[in-house]
Amino acid sequence: MTNLKEVARKAGVSPSTVSRVINNHPYVNEEKRNRVLQIIDEMNYIPNINAIHLKRGKTNLIGVVIPFSNHPYFSQLIQGISEEAIKLDKKIVLFQTSYDTDQEIDALEMLKLKQLDALIICSRNISLTIIEQYIEYGPISIFENITHSKLRTSxxxxxxxxxxxxxxxxxxxxxxxxxxxxxxxxxxxxERIAAYKDFCIEKSLTYNDNNIYENYVLLEDGYDLSKEIQKSLNPPSAIVVSGDNTAAGLLLSLNDDLKENLSIIGFENHKISKLLNLTTIEIPLINIGKSLFNQLYDKSVSNQLFETRLIARQSVKNINI
Known part of the structure; x- marks a missing residue:
């Protein structure tokens, strides 16, 4: 494989001149520049991009940590991040971790090794203590409310x-x-469980751990959730589901009796919630993604709160009390 020194020898210039041509350095004689470019073309020389990045001190690559990509929650965050990245001619590197801590550490290590310029963490399993150890290697923004930290947060x-x-x-x-x-x-x-417990206390309702269904996140999980509710001896009259996809899967899987009597509220306000007339809590995920990217370039650490709002549709029914 052709290397830089061979290009320099054939072009009759020093290796440093070839390097300056490759890096588009302005102070190179035009005749020498053209000669080097000609030899590069003739010899089909491909520069070592990692060496170039190491010398420049930046890669123009931004890492984005997500647990999985087959969910509109994360795809909307990625859309917002990507829209801003394009404006600054940055490239996105996705780390789909499935909440595996080793995969999350791999992303942090790439930041440490200067293979990434910055890192965005959309959701995590790894501890904040570990993440904060990598702040010195490049800016990190995270989709989470964290106080007293050097992490940028939306x-x-x-x-x-x-x-x-x-x-x-x-x-x-x-x-x-x-x-x-x-x-x-x-x-x-x-935070959501804390809200549920406080709500039960405030309204003098009985709190029961069995009323919290866990590990439901995808559309198909809604089917499993419907089965759990249908076999309950005291099925709820209403349920708050922390994602529109699962809420939609639940609604579509209910038997006729529960479909008529169970009220459902989802989260995020994805397109599917509008199609199925699901009441939901709107989260401005695309704008949050944009914020997570732009915060990487803030001179100081910033923390950005985004407002949510309830969108009432037909999946919540009035009942007599």
Whole structure:
């Protein structure tokens, strides 16, 4: 394979001149530049892009950590990130981790090794303590509300958003209310469960751990959730589901009796919720993705709160109390 020194020898110039031509350095004699470019073409020389990046101190590559890509929640975040990246001629490198901590560490290590300029973490399993050890190697933004940290954050108030959904059901007469989440130990689920517990206390309702359904995140998970609800001895009259996809799968899988009597609220306001007339909590995911990218280039650490709102549709029914 042709190397830089061979190009320099054949062009009759120094290796440093070839390097300056490759890096488009302005202070190169035009005749020498053309000669080097001609030899590069003749010898089919391909520069070592990693060496170029190492010398420049940047790669124009931004890492984005997501647990999986087959979900509109993360695809909308990626859309927002990508739209901003294009404006600055940056490229996106996706790390689909399935919440595997080793995969998440791989992304952080690439930042440390200067194979990435910056990192965006959309959702995580790894501890914040580990993430913060990598801040010195490049800017990191994260979709999470974190205080007293050097991490750049864009976030929503999961507690208040969940409380809004629960109160909406209460106002429509519901007292036997359940909720469905993904991972109980995630920061968003911890806030949502706290909202659910406080809601039960405030409204003098009985709190029961069995009313919290866990590990439901995909469209097909809605089918499994419907089976769990249908075999319950005391099925809820309403449920808050932490994602529109699962809420849609639930609605489509219910038997006729439950479909008539179970009220459902989803989260995110994806297109499917509008098609199925699902009440939902809108999360501006595309704008959050844009913020996560732009925060990487803020001179100081910034924390951006995004507002959510309830969109009332036909999946919540009034009941007599």
């Amino acid at each position: 976030y929503i108030d999961h507690y208040q958003s969940f409380l809004t959904a629960l109160n909406h059901l209460y106002e429509h007469g519901h007292r036997n209310i359940s909720c469905a989440i993904n991972r109980k130990k995630s920061t968003s689920s911890i």
